Amino acid sequence: MAVSGQAADEDLRAVFGESIAVFASLTGPGHVVETANPAFFAAVGRQRTDAGAPLAELMPDLAGQGFLALLDQVYRTGEPCTGRDVRIVLGAGPSAREAFFDFTYEPRRDAGGAVTGIRVIGVETTQVRHAQRLMAEHRALLEEIARQAPLGEVLDGMARSIERLAPQEVLVSVLLADPDGAHLRHGAAPSLPEFYNEAIDGIATGEGVGSCGTAAHRREPVIVTDIATDPFWTDFRDLAGRAGLAACWSTPILGRDGSLLGTFAMYHRTPRVPQDADLALARIFTGTAALAVERHHIEQEKAAAEARAKAANEELATAVRAEQKLRAEAEQRATAAAELAGRMRAAAAAQATRPHPERCELGGAAGCSEPAEVKIADSWGDAAWGCPAHVEEAIINVRSVFIASEELGGLAAYVNR
Known part of the structure; x- marks a missing residue:
């Protein structure tokens, strides 16, 4: 019957053949590798000629990882055991690698039912x-x-x-x-x-x-x-x-x-x-x-485009503010021009009785105490006398105003202001 059991193991090895499934038939309490398929030897990094040696001798790195203890348990109790994603470190040092297996441990028995060894069938799940x-x-x-x-x-x-x-x-x-x-x-x-x-x-x-x-x-x-x-x-x-x-x-x-x-x-x-x-x-x-x-x-x-858009918006806002400022300044100049034109008209009316006044006529409501040194006129025929400072203000703000001094001294006073 022992021969028949060995033959059955050989048949199992033949069935597994070149399969990626790991198969090994172990005998005795020392778990001697009696037969195994190539996938088993490849997984443990050994040659097929290593059959006949105890598993602990072939793979000393298994000590302390629980694998041998499970084999001892199955051999002692005769109860099969399965394990999923069992982690095993194969090899040692720089060549060591972590591997995972789904294992089944089945007791082998003789004719009297006594456990003589263990069959190990496993599939490496490391890649999965x-x-x-x-x-x-x-x-x-x-x-x-x-x-x-x-x-x-x-x-x-x-x-x-x-x-x-x-x-x-x-x-x-x-x-x-x-x-x-x-x-x-x-x-x-x-x-x-x-x-x-x-x-x-x-x-x-x-x-x-x-x-x-x-x-x-x-x-x-x-x-x-x-x-x-x-x-x-x-x-x-x-x-x-x-x-x-x-x-x-x-x-x-x-x-x-x-x-x-x-x-x-x-x-x-x-x-x-x-x-x-x-x-x-x-x-x-x-x-x-x-x-x-x-x-x-x-x-x-995207961030650069948003930054460019923000910069363009800021430039537009700056231009709008500048335009508003220029418009306000233009309105102020227009108001000043209207006020000066009014002063000139008032001065022209006064000149009918006083051709050359002593004091500046362009000071507005606040008046001006400076001597009237320069005569100016506009295209409407209105004329007035003023001090160099107010004459300059009138020339800047009222486009139609020009110097119309009848005395060269008055023109010199403006030029040398």
Whole structure:
């Protein structure tokens, strides 16, 4: 019967075959891996030749994570157990990765019903969880863009989201293009050293200017897998070395009209070749960055148009006030001219008996005690004598008034006033 049980396990392995489902048949209280499908060995990072070793020996990193304890429980009680989205850290150190599985643990029994081992069937849900987190993060960024959050805040949040979502360490940088597209300015890079951000702020766009300058120039992604040997990084190699950067994949951020908006870069601490998932992540968030930058430009243009309209309204208001002031001054001059014309008529009537008065006749109701030195007249034939100050007032305010002094001395008094 034991042989039959082993054959059944072999059949199960054959059924699972190259499936993405994880299958392993464990035997004894030590959970020795008797047989397993390729997906199991791939998930735990081992070779198929490792079959026949205890699971704890194959995966010492499982200790303390609860996985082995559950196996012990099923082996001891004979009761099956299921787990959903069980978190397991596979590997250790820089190569460690977080994984999630839906597991079923079924006891294996002999003819007498005694538990002889455990069958483990699982499906890795890591990608599903990552996809869910990706969609949630992406939706949150779109909501920020919709509520017109500051561009710097959106880009910084986007960079941090990608750094959280990436399965391996990545440092994200977003550079924004100047209006002429000739230079790139710092946009967001929360995990890069400040000295590095300051050094590349304002770099030119052009062939061979690092990953970002070249991507902006070419309008296409530029993948540099090893900064230490790539000619694009000749001028920036020492800078990258001080920042601990070994690879940089840059994608241009383009507007709907094809204009350059900036670049989106993913840096790595070790030389790396991008996988399809990396490139897809870059495409998704490059599009999101383009949406955020274009929205920012629209808001800037709107604010500039509103500022121009406000300035034009203020200029119009100033012109209206100036026109009103000029009109009031004109009305004042007209009133003064009418008053002076009246004085001249009164003076002309008085001259019939007194041809050359001693005192100024142009002082109005208040009078003027100054000597009458200059004679003026208007086109209607009225004439009057006045002091130089009142004569000047009459000439300025009454267009038809002219000097009509019969004595040169009077004209000289006006000229030398």
